[in-house]
Amino acid sequence: MLQIILVLAMFVVLVIPMGRYMYHIATDQKTFADRVFDPVDRLIYKICGIKGGDMGWKEYALSLVTANAVMILVGYLILRIQGFLFLNPNGIGGMEESLSFNTIISFMTNTNLQHYAGESGLSYAAQMCVIIFMMFTSAASGYAACMAFCRGLSGRKLGNFFADMVRIITRVLLPLAVIVGLLLVSQGTPQTFAGNITVETIEGTYQDIAVGPVAALESIKHLGTNGGGFFGANSSTPFENPTVISNMIEMLSMMLLPGACVVVFGLMLHDRKKEKKTDRKPFMGRQGAVIFGAMAILFAIGLTICVGAERVGNPVIGATGIDQDMGSMEGKEVRFGVDQSALFTTVTTSFTTGSVNNMHDSLTPLGGMVPLLHMMLNCVFGGKGVGLMNMVTYVILAVFICGLMVGRTPEYLNKKIEGKEMKLVAIIILIHPLLILGFSGLAVSMQDGLAGITNPGFHGLTQVLYEYASSAANNGSGFEGLADNSVFWNVTTGLAMFFGRYIALIAQLAIAGSLLKKKTVNESVGTLRTDNVTFMIILVFIVYIFAALTFFPALALGPIAEHLALWM
Amino acid sequence: MxxxxxxxxxxxxxxxxxxxxxxxxxxxxxxxxxxxxMQAKANGSLIDADGNLTTDPAEAVGSELLGQNFTGDCFFKGRVSSINYNTYTKENAESGAYPGVASGSFNYGSSNPDLKARIEEDLDMFLEAHPGVTAAQVPADLLTASGSGLDPHISPQAAEIQIASVAEHSGLSEETVEKIVEENTEHKVLGIFGEERVNVLKCNLAVARAMAQ
Structure with missing residues (x-):
């Protein structure tokens, strides 16, 4: 228990300075590192012809989509022809069409759902030019969109997409990736371009040892909340995650930037109130603190359930007579134990990274329901930038519902919330369950879908739900038992990831653009305050109520039914 | 446009x-x-028969971070692996029984009957090979599959119940084997983070060295 609390405390300590640094970058203010990065950025701007003028929301969205589309095209080509390219010491051939389609959508949308196994499916060149490349650019895309969104809501111009991308990659992602990468190597993560090793054991047998440029991928995989592993078993393999220290480094890396985005948002909104501007900046501003608090409450509730369920263990294993004091160990590693595994599971699905340090398919039913639920909520901190935008969508919804209850025009941040914004909010709130439940329904009604299920009973349905929740939330973790490398699964999850990412992202930019154009209204006694504890609690309830209304029947048929069947 | x-x-x-x-x-x-x-670590933390780090694959007998499948009665057994720790014999490789390097687990759900059957079968085999050990003494980690299939560790309790059998088949005294386990036990960081655990490969290398003396 103590180790979990200490990790979360470290997160809170790290996230404030990081948020402040990112706030300075996002608002073009001075930072200590300008002397190094200004010339680098200027050079990149010059080569690419980036002028840096402010964009409208439509131009911003168009630039983002175009950039992502070009990267998808290039990445797809590389995957198909990787067998003929350089840096392929293990002689791996080109990837099949539907799998390439799935993989490339998966990495561009920051999902990192993997229907291939890295050690046997990708050459080193593909790991670098597709996987690592997209881990940087997809994370930066989400962050850029989020910064534009924050600027819009705080009454600033939206900014320039390309300048945002360059600045986040050179000033945040690359330097942090180098530091985290070296820390991981110091724990034992390999970083080499040599091919796999075969050793002769003391019993005269042979063991194949897969190595490669693992640390480089591993660090950006977590910093960018990407989650796709170098190896099939992801961060549970000793080479991706050798020690409990590397485990904590990986968790903190994936929590750092999504948490910092909330701080940036709070600080930007704080600037709005010029009359109250003091010399000292607050930690994250009251508006930011309410959102951070609501996310923290959701996170803590999920974590408690997950740790509790895993510690109790599996009654079926208990019935065999063996000692299950250490909790449910199937699919977990001894060096992490139940506490560090359950924490990692909750973190990776709340911050929508999708890396796993234990096999989620083998979690206890309720332990496995928590990651599933957090992907369905998709706003418990969430992936880089995107989680914050989703939470603000819920904030607008909460403001609207409260406004209806007291019979006043809802306002948020001194802007009226009207029909146009609410339509966009409705699209964002509805597209997520539509993708998850719609595709799950399709999968269980088709032979091609059913063929993927590998566990009997209620658990089989959970496998299907999990796969689509993970796709639509752009998480990427899996109930890995699912036999998902088939045309049906590759195509349907590919579509879920694509629509899950871009529809919400564009609608959110449109909300920011629309609010920015509106006249500011003055606060009155009738204005619902969105910066106090009452509103924070309302927000938590709104999130849970909407999740319950949309997902409870599915959860009841999957994990809850499995839990009852095991224990009753 | x-x-x-x-x-x-x-x-x-x-x-x-x-x-x-x-x-x-x-x-x-x-x-x-x-x-x-950090040359040794960057190349996979390979170790030689003496348990020292090396960068030469020809000298290496494994990696200190990866478990191995051990069949000899005189050796400690690690956790259940769905991929057999990527360990294989020449015949396995030639007959295609070894499918190539991989990682992962069985991915059985908690309610899967195959999970129960596997654990019960392994438990029976283990109890037969370790007379004097009762089912209630067997900790869960020894009979459950690791996530990666490459877990190099077992819990101290899982090592303890194997000591008598390893001592008997290796011809070493129980004290010697106990000492080997103790020397290869890794502790919690700062007494707080992670779990107590025993490195199976390092234990078995030490057993082999002690037997050769």
Missing amino acids: KNFGKILKTVCFFCLVMMLLCSFAYPLLLTGVSQVT
């Missing part, structure tokens, strides 16, 4: 520059620094 052409041009150059930076400059820098400053 003129505007779109401009965006597209910027995008192409942007992709090129970012690929140079993120896909080449960054991994090369990291590889260079790691290979110079």
